[in-house]
Structure formats: C-alpha cells, structure tokens
Amino acid sequence: MGTGIYARLGVRRVINAAGTLTRLGGSRMAPEVLAAMAEASRAYVRIEDLQVAAGRAIARATGAEAGYVTSGAAAGLLLGTAACVAGDDATLMEAMPDLSAVTRNEVVVHRAHRNSYDHAVRATGVRLVEIGGVGHPTPLPARPFDLDRAIGPRTAAVLWVEMGDPGTLGVLTLPETTAIAARHGVPVIVDAAASLPPASSLSRFVDEGASLVCFSGGKAIGGPQASGILAGRADLIRSVALQHQDMDVHPETWTWRYLMADGTLDGPPLQGIGRACKVGREEIAGLLAALERFIARDHDAELRVRQAMAAEIAGELDRALAGLPGVRVTWSDGAATWRPSVTVACEAPDGRARAIAAVNRLGDGDPVVAVGQGGLDRGAFTLSPACLEADEVGPLVAAVARAVNAEVRSG
Numbered sequence: 001m002g003t004g005i006y007a008r009l010g011v012r013r014v015i016n017a018a019g020t021l022t023r024l025g026g027s028r029m030a031p032e033v034l035a036a037m038a039e040a041s042r043a044y045v046r047i048e049d050l051q052v053a054a055g056r057a058i059a060r061a062t063g064a065e066a067g068y069v070t071s072g073a074a075a076g077l078l079l080g081t082a083a084c085v086a087g088d089d090a091t092l093m094e095a096m097p098d099l100s101a102v103t104r105n106e107v108v109v110h111r112a113h114r115n116s117y118d119h120a121v122r123a124t125g126v127r128l129v130e131i132g133g134v135g136h137p138t139p140l141p142a143r144p145f146d147l148d149r150a151i152g153p154r155t156a157a158v159l160w161v162e163m164g165d166p167g168t169l170g171v172l173t174l175p176e177t178t179a180i181a182a183r184h185g186v187p188v189i190v191d192a193a194a195s196l197p198p199a200s201s202l203s204r205f206v207d208e209g210a211s212l213v214c215f216s217g218g219k220a221i222g223g224p225q226a227s228g229i230l231a232g233r234a235d236l237i238r239s240v241a242l243q244h245q246d247m248d249v250h251p252e253t254w255t256w257r258y259l260m261a262d263g264t265l266d267g268p269p270l271q272g273i274g275r276a277c278k279v280g281r282e283e284i285a286g287l288l289a290a291l292e293r294f295i296a297r298d299h300d301a302e303l304r305v306r307q308a309m310a311a312e313i314a315g316e317l318d319r320a321l322a323g324l325p326g327v328r329v330t331w332s333d334g335a336a337t338w339r340p341s342v343t344v345a346c347e348a349p350d351g352r353a354r355a356i357a358a359v360n361r362l363g364d365g366d367p368v369v370a371v372g373q374g375g376l377d378r379g380a381f382t383l384s385p386a387c388l389e390a391d392e393v394g395p396l397v398a399a400v401a402r403a404v405n406a407e408v409r410s411g
C-alpha cells in the first residue's frame with residue numbers, strides 16, 4: 001500500500017470513507033497512469049504542442065471542438081472565465097483581475113448555483129450577477145425571463161453548475177440556459193467537476209449547448225489530483241492557452257507567431273492570470289492515460305462492486321453496534337447517483353453532538369478515518385466505498401464501531 005513515505009514524514013495515513021475529496025488526495029492513480037507520468041517526465045516537449053495533442057483527445061472524448069488540460073476543475077473555471085472576458089485581446093488578458101475599466105465584467109449565475117468553488121470565477125475580477133431566489137416559494141424558481149433580462153452588454157458569460165436536479169434547485173435546465181444565452185451571443189460555462197460517472201456525461205454538457213465545461217481529473221477519472229479537463233469552443237480554448245502557458249517568449253520566434261501574422265493578436269500576451277495554475281507534462285500525460293481508461297472502464301460493474309461493499313459495511317457495522325440504543329445504520333445502493341453509501345445516524349436529543357464527537361474521535365485515530373459529513377447537522381455521518389480497498393473494510397468497521405460505542409455510552 002506504499003505507506004512508507006508517510007510514516008517517514010510522521011504523517012498518519014487515512015482510511016478514506018469520505019470519497020474523492022481533494023483535501024484527502026482525490027483518488028488512487030492506476031499503474032498505467034503513474035507509468036504515463038513517469039514516461040512523460042523523461043523527455044522534453046513544448047507544452048503548447050502537448051496541450052494541442054491533449055486537446056484533440058479531449059475533443060474526441062467530449063464531442064467539443066477543442067480541449068485543454070488544467071490543474072483541476074477550479075482552475076478550469078478560472079481559465080474559462082478569463083477566456084470569456086478577454087477573448088483574443090492581449091490587453092484585457094494583462095488587465096485581469098482589474099476589470100474596472102472593462103465593459104464585459106459580469107457573470108450571470110443562478111443564486112441556487114452559488115457555491116464555494118465560484119471563487120475561481122470571481123478571481124478573474126468579474127462580478128457575479130445572481131438570478132432566482134431562495135425562500136418563498138422554496139426555492140423561488142428562476143424563470144426564463146429572469147435570465148434573459150440579466151444578460152446585457154456587461155455580461156461575459158453565464159455560469160451553470162451541475163449540482164443536482166434543476167427542478168428541485170429551482171434553476172433553469174442547461175438546455176434552457178444555453179438557448180437563452182445563445183440568443184444574446186453569450187457563452188455558458190458549466191462546472192461539472194464531480195459529475196462522472198456515467199461516462200456519457202463527458203459529452204452531455206457539450207451536447208446541451210455548453211460553450212465550456214470543466215471536469216475534475218483527480219476525482220472519478222482517476223487522473224493526477226492536480227489535473228482537470230476543460231472542453232469547449234476552439235476560440236475560447238485558444239484564449240485559455242494564451243492566459244495559462246508560460247509566455248516568456250520572443251515575438252518573432254514564438255511558436256504561435258502565426259496568430260500575429262493573421263491579425264488575431266497584436267502580439268503575444270505576457271504571463272496571464274492562469275500562469276499560477278500551471279500543469280506539467282506529467283499531469284497532461286497522466287490525465288490522458290486516466291481519461292482513456294475511464295472511457296474503457298465498466299462503470300456498471302464497478303458500481304455493483306461498490307454497492308456490495310456498502311452492503312457489507314452496513315451489515316458488519318449493524319452487527320458490531322447491535323443493541324446500542326439511539327444509533328441507526330442504513331445504506332443506499334446509490335443507483336441514481338453512482339454513489340452507494342452507508343449512513344450512521346445518532347438519534348435526538350443528543351444526536352448531533354454525538355455524531356460530531358464520533359467524527360472527531362475517528363479523526364484523532366491512527367490511521368485517521370475520514371467519513372462523509374454532509375448529514376452532521378442532523379446527527380448523521382456517511383461511509384462511502386468509492387475510495388476504499390477491500391482490505392480496509394475490516395479496520396474501518398472496527399474503528400467506526402469503537403468511536404460510536406465510546407461516544408454513545410459516554411453520553
């Protein structure tokens with residue numbers, strides 16, 4: 001399992017029952033992904049050439065005109081927004097993030113789509129303009145004319161986030177959104193970071209009219225943690241490249257000097273806003289190997305394996321906690337979300353405090369046991385099999401049973 005390096009550093013290993021979380025390392029890379037990264041590091045290439053080749057592979061996988069490897073989905077949001085703001089204008093590229101004198105400095109977003117990752121969009125200097133509401137009726141559904149009227153001469157893009165059923169969220173569907181934006185000639189950026197599998201989602205957002213869509217490379221795709229995919233319109237992807245790559249170039253010898261010759265650019269822009277989220281040839285090669293694997297993998301079979309693991313964890317935990325009052329173990333096959341999970345719920349009146357104490361006890365252990373905390377305010381935590389190996393199930397169940405037992409009995 002390769003724990004030696006962490007032991008030498010004095011860092012406790014994690015049994016990851018929380019899922020493909022960035023702060024835990026995302027996912028495990030397959031041997032062929034690691035081999036591709038190692039092979040890539042042994043020779044030099046021009047990064048712009050490698051990105052063009054990667055873009056062709058991403059275009060094939062997504063049905064988009066073009067593609068690009070980013071350092072994550074969040075970097076894709078930053079770069080995609082920067083492209084929508086600046087287009088081919090080198091002066092605008094260099095002005096970012098000061099957009100005070102720039103006309104198109106707004107991005108329209110449903111209020112229900114606001115989330116902590118939209119900081120990456122705002123980092124370009126744009127102002128978010130919200131449509132739709134929360135409250136009464138709950139949530140206040142956005143109406144087509146809300147979006148239509150929010151788009152104006154200042155609009156650089158519309159941001160649409162894949163966060164769940166649009167009807168439940170009260171947001172316009174992506175096809176509704178892209179149809180309205182297209183009437184105004186405004187691009188739509190889709191954050192689909194964690195929306196894989198199914199593999200069909202690779203092309204779904206482009207099919208539904210997205211101008212750009214970003215995916216995380218380090219989640220279900222199984223690529224390097226610091227990688228991601230941006231796919232979409234060729235002109236926007238070119239703007240991304242110009243604002244992302246190292247531009248320490250001489251205009252007369254620059255690889256892409258044809259862009260000056262054909263009048264697209266006045267000159268090469270200097271280091272852009274995306275320069276701080278660079279990717280190396282290792283990440284590009286690793287992402288491509290992982291993407292190829294992801295497309296070939298049998299996701300239905302992998303789901304069945306994870307469902308069986310969730311059932312096993314739930315059954316063993318139920319036995320281990322038998323007779324403990326106020327604790328309920330349930331599991332869901334995750335057929336609709338591709339995410340089977342086990343829920344451990346501590347009942348009122350002290351459920352919330354006990355669940356929090358149990359989670360902290362798991363975090364204090366060695367190895368650390370990381371669990372899903374989405375239900376913590378209702379007194380529940382979850383166990384996801386997504387990142388577990390079969391031999392981790394036993395230690396996981398034992399640690400969770402110990403922590404819950406200790407907290408419930410101590411109360």
Ligand SMILES: *Cc1c(COP(=O)(O)O)cnc(C)c1O
Pocket residue numbers: 022071072073074075117161191192193194215216217218227228
């Ligand atoms: C994980 C996630 C991101 C960030 O992805 P990275 O590849 O880690 O940058 C952005 N948006 C959403 C909705 C996510 O779930």
